[in-house]
Amino acid sequence: METTIQLYVNGKMHTVQVHPSTPLLYVLRNQLALNGPKYGCGLQQCGACMVLLNGKAEPSCMLPVSAVNNKTIITLEGLAQKDTLHPVQEAFVQEQAAQCGYCMNGMVISAVALLNENPKPSDAEIRAGLERSLCRCGTQSRIIKAVKRAANIKG
Amino acid sequence: MNRRNFIKNTGCLAIGFSISGSFIDAPSPMMQELPESIKRHPNINAWLEVLANGQVRIFTGKLELGQGISTAISQVAAEELDLTMENVEIVLADTLRTPDEGYTVGSGSIEQSAMAVRFAAAAARHKLLELAAQQLNVSVDQLTMKEGKISTITGDRSITFNQLLNGKQITDKIQAPVTLKPKENYKLVGKAIPRNDINRMVRGEQFYIQDLRFPGMVYASIVRPPAYEAKLLHLDEKALQKNIPGILKTVVNGSFIGVIAKEEYQAIKAQRWLQKHSKWSAGTQLPAGTDLVTYLKTLPVQTKRDNEKGSMPTDTSSFIKAQYFKPYHMHASIGPSCAVGIYENGRLHVWSHSQGIFPLRESLAKLLQLKIEQIDVTGVPGSGCYGHNGADDAAADVALLAMAYPGKHIRLQWTREEEHAWEPYGSAMIMEVAAVLDSSGKINSWQYDLWSDTHSTRPGGNANNLLAAQYYSTPLKEKQGFSGGGFRNSEPYYSFPNYQVNGHMFKGPLRTSALRSLGAYANVFAIESFMDELAEKAGKDPFTFRLMHLTDERAKAVIRKVQELIADVKQAANTGIGIAFSRYKNSAAYCAVAAQVQVQPKEGTIKVQKMWAAIDAGEVINIDGLINQTEGGMIQSASWTIMEQVRFDAQHISSRDWVSYPIMRFSQIPEVEVAVLNQPNEKAMGAGEAAQGPAAAAIANAVYKVGGKRIRHLPLHKR
Ligand code: FES
Ligand code: FES
Numbered sequence: 001m002e003t004t005i006q007l008y009v010n011g012k013m014h015t016v017q018v019h020p021s022t023p024l025l026y027v028l029r030n031q032l033a034l035n036g037p038k039y040g041c042g043l044q045q046c047g048a049c050m051v052l053l054n055g056k057a058e059p060s061c062m063l064p065v066s067a068v069n070n071k072t073i074i075t076l077e078g079l080a081q082k083d084t085l086h087p088v089q090e091a092f093v094q095e096q097a098a099q100c101g102y103c104m105n106g107m108v109i110s111a112v113a114l115l116n117e118n119p120k121p122s123d124a125e126i127r128a129g130l131e132r133s134l135c136r137c138g139t140q141s142r143i144i145k146a147v148k149r150a151a152n153i154k155g
Numbered sequence: 156m157n158r159r160n161f162i163k164n165t166g167c168l169a170i171g172f173s174i175s176g177s178f179i180d181a182p183s184p185m186m187q188e189l190p191e192s193i194k195r196h197p198n199i200n201a202w203l204e205v206l207a208n209g210q211v212r213i214f215t216g217k218l219e220l221g222q223g224i225s226t227a228i229s230q231v232a233a234e235e236l237d238l239t240m241e242n243v244e245i246v247l248a249d250t251l252r253t254p255d256e257g258y259t260v261g262s263g264s265i266e267q268s269a270m271a272v273r274f275a276a277a278a279a280r281h282k283l284l285e286l287a288a289q290q291l292n293v294s295v296d297q298l299t300m301k302e303g304k305i306s307t308i309t310g311d312r313s314i315t316f317n318q319l320l321n322g323k324q325i326t327d328k329i330q331a332p333v334t335l336k337p338k339e340n341y342k343l344v345g346k347a348i349p350r351n352d353i354n355r356m357v358r359g360e361q362f363y364i365q366d367l368r369f370p371g372m373v374y375a376s377i378v379r380p381p382a383y384e385a386k387l388l389h390l391d392e393k394a395l396q397k398n399i400p401g402i403l404k405t406v407v408n409g410s411f412i413g414v415i416a417k418e419e420y421q422a423i424k425a426q427r428w429l430q431k432h433s434k435w436s437a438g439t440q441l442p443a444g445t446d447l448v449t450y451l452k453t454l455p456v457q458t459k460r461d462n463e464k465g466s467m468p469t470d471t472s473s474f475i476k477a478q479y480f481k482p483y484h485m486h487a488s489i490g491p492s493c494a495v496g497i498y499e500n501g502r503l504h505v506w507s508h509s510q511g512i513f514p515l516r517e518s519l520a521k522l523l524q525l526k527i528e529q530i531d532v533t534g535v536p537g538s539g540c541y542g543h544n545g546a547d548d549a550a551a552d553v554a555l556l557a558m559a560y561p562g563k564h565i566r567l568q569w570t571r572e573e574e575h576a577w578e579p580y581g582s583a584m585i586m587e588v589a590a591v592l593d594s595s596g597k598i599n600s601w602q603y604d605l606w607s608d609t610h611s612t613r614p615g616g617n618a619n620n621l622l623a624a625q626y627y628s629t630p631l632k633e634k635q636g637f638s639g640g641g642f643r644n645s646e647p648y649y650s651f652p653n654y655q656v657n658g659h660m661f662k663g664p665l666r667t668s669a670l671r672s673l674g675a676y677a678n679v680f681a682i683e684s685f686m687d688e689l690a691e692k693a694g695k696d697p698f699t700f701r702l703m704h705l706t707d708e709r710a711k712a713v714i715r716k717v718q719e720l721i722a723d724v725k726q727a728a729n730t731g732i733g734i735a736f737s738r739y740k741n742s743a744a745y746c747a748v749a750a751q752v753q754v755q756p757k758e759g760t761i762k763v764q765k766m767w768a769a770i771d772a773g774e775v776i777n778i779d780g781l782i783n784q785t786e787g788g789m790i791q792s793a794s795w796t797i798m799e800q801v802r803f804d805a806q807h808i809s810s811r812d813w814v815s816y817p818i819m820r821f822s823q824i825p826e827v828e829v830a831v832l833n834q835p836n837e838k839a840m841g842a843g844e845a846a847q848g849p850a851a852a853a854i855a856n857a858v859y860k861v862g863g864k865r866i867r868h869l870p871l872h873k874r
Contacts, residue, residue, distance in 0.1 A: 042423075
């Protein structure tokens with residue numbers, strides 16, 4: 001049975017009519033028309049669907065929407081302040097850290113969560129922070145550079 | 156975005172008009188060969204239009220696959236017309252709007268589409284100058300062009316592109332010779348112009364096929380058989396309706412089953428339910444549990460001598476021999492295939508990330524028995540595909556559903572499992588090499604035999620190769636694919652006095668098609684591994700040994716460059732560096748790769764620490780794009796080489812997710828460094844596939860350096 005669920009996404013309260021077992025990803029993409037979180041596996045194995053859940057990067061593809069109605073959700077679309085990109089987004093542009101870019105959502109969201117907790121991560125910490133996210137185009141070296149740039153780490 | 160807007164955007168009318176007089180000011184000194192695409196679409200307005208806001212819109216028949224082609228093509232156009240990048244917009248492959256440029260494959264988009272646009276833009280430039288000269292009543296050499304405006308040198312008078320054309324477009328034919336902008340005047344081409352699409356991706360703007368949304372759009376899923384060629388025996392549609400809410404239609408045709416639902420998650424649940432509650436025949440058994448190399452060698456083959464030179468000695472007993480193997484690999488796109496389709500008023504419109512929307516349209520027409528004119532296919536970027544993945548199949552699936560459920564946009568998103576288990580893989584290959592050295596340590600004779608399945612079963616205008624066609628009511632016979640892909644880079648680029656290359660083409664157990672670089676990956680892995688083995692026998696270092704067998708200076712230059720890049724690298728314990736070289740297709744980009752690996756002495760764990768590439772792709776259009784593609788190529792190839800292998804059991808593919816088909820994660824990713832040897836006066840060549848082969852061999856050669864263990868069968872890491 002569909003129920004009414006309230007979701008706090010990107011600073012706004014949204015009311016949706018969905019089956020409570022529907023994974024958050026489908027609600028964000030189909031009901032709220034957001035493009036940031038992407039479907040990659042639906043199995044919590046690739047990171048394409050990452051969102052910030054109370055500030056932590058979490059895959060949204062298996063998370064029932066009913067479990068997140070009291071959490072703060074931020075998607076890729078919610079990172080920029082008006083026209084100013086979040087420093088992590090800006091760094092991805094500067095480093096041109098994409099080929100197809102399909103993985104970028106997971107990478108940016110994971111990096112934002114990582115830098116919130118650890119503003120000056122080591123190379124190994126950056127890799128660990130992004131480990132859940134897959135990239136098939138082989139852009140990882142640029143993604144690592146982008147995270148370093150966002151953290152203002154030289155080299 | 157809705158369909159009306161799509162059509163509105165396409166409503167640009169081109170009105171033909173002609174003005175006498177040639178727009179060529181100086182005949183080219185050489186006979187100029189126009190790009191193939193121009194021969195097929197000779198009119199300027201097939202390639203570009205001047206918009207009402209003064210911007211120039213470029214049309215390409217190629218699709219953005221993450222290779223940065225839209226930026227490269229825009230750069231070339233902006234350069235010839237002295238525009239800024241902001242003044243140019245680009246329309247990608249669309250049967251309604253763009254020229255037909257076949258498939259976006261083989262690193263051919265720079266050579267074909269970018270060059271076609273270069274000629275079209277140059278021809279447009281001359282035409283515009285001609286028009287301006289008439290309007291302003293001066294000679295062409297008294298005019299300059301900048302940002303959509305043509306002015307007299309004195310600066311007293313000027314006129315915009317728009318004022319000149321007055322809403323019309325330039326319909327003149329592009330005819331050789333076309334004078335191109337002198338390269339020394341380039342401001343954009345060759346530079347690291349940032350990609351505009353990255354700006355959109357990073358904001359989560361609508362960009363991918365997955366992001367298309369239409370009013371009233373419904374969602375679909377397909378129920379796959381449990382095995383290749385399994386037939387549907389029983390399906391309880393009524394029980395499905397009872398158990399899963401939101402089902403709008405179940406489409407069953409032969410063994411093809413699709414479900415259309417109101418919500419996406421309902422379509423997924425229906426798929427899962429039907430997978431459990433349908434009965435199928437057993438289908439084709441796969442040769443599980445047998446050694447794949449041994450098994451493939453038992454298959455009947457078609458043998459072809461592809462290449463030979465000199466005469467091979469009859470007695471080959473003194474030859475040094477080795478056998479190499481590459482398993483089946485997956486494209487493994489991060490975003491599984493997706494398509495949107497609608498059938499209304501007798502017309503079918505499909506949105507697809509296929510690499511060839513024009514051939515796809517033809518294939519769909521045959522599959523659905525529609526006329527080509529009844530079908531529109533719009534190319535929309537998807538997740539990187541690296542060859543022929545499930546994109547065309549998903550488009551065919553959605554087309555079948557759209558025909559059965561007209562009037563609504565239907566969106567089909569393949570699941571991870573479908574993509575992993577049903578995409579056409581890169582074929583497994585066996586390579587056997589034998590060679591003999593002369594007294595000076597040079598290779599005298601070289602015998603090369605390869606075993607491979609087809610590397611191309613793209614639909615190519617036929618319906619048969621579309622996955623759905625195999626399960627539709629009257630299954631279409633699978634078309635024999637093009638087997639030539641297996642030969643790619645099988646002929647040695649080194650100068651050996653005598654050599655022979657034979658291909659033995661089998662029909663293997665798994666579905667196969669084009670994966671980035673086709674046979675080149677495996678052939679270069681084998682040839683370049685063997686070159687190291689022979690170098691050791693000859694008592695030469697790998698650089699010297701390669702250089703003494705090469706005559707092409709550009710080939711030597713990339714090898715020397717890579718040698719220079721690693722000259723000062725210090726080796727820690729358990730690490731070593733290997734190198735390899737190839738010229739892609741023996742006719743495109745030159746690439747030499749060095750890889751530094753660490754091998755744990757006890758566990759044998761291999762870690763690729765760093766990779767270097769030196770690449771010469773002729774004239775560079777966008778240097779950062781070229782570097783990005785080469786970095787990515789090395790990393791992807793490292794993943795294939797170290798750990799990838801499609802697994803199957805007797806029933807079907809068992810590599811169905813990222814656990815059963817792991818690819819490299821961040822902790823395993825090497826550092827990468829790329830040096831580009833720009834050749835502004837040479838032909839521009841695509842480079843997207845150049846690193847795949849050399850990267851593999853460089854890693855295997857490095858592993859040998861560290862532990863003295865020569866691994867000839869991939870993946871290097873056995874699980
Ligand atoms: S889509 Fe959620 S982790 Fe892959
Ligand atoms: S850029 Fe294509 S998957 Fe990462």
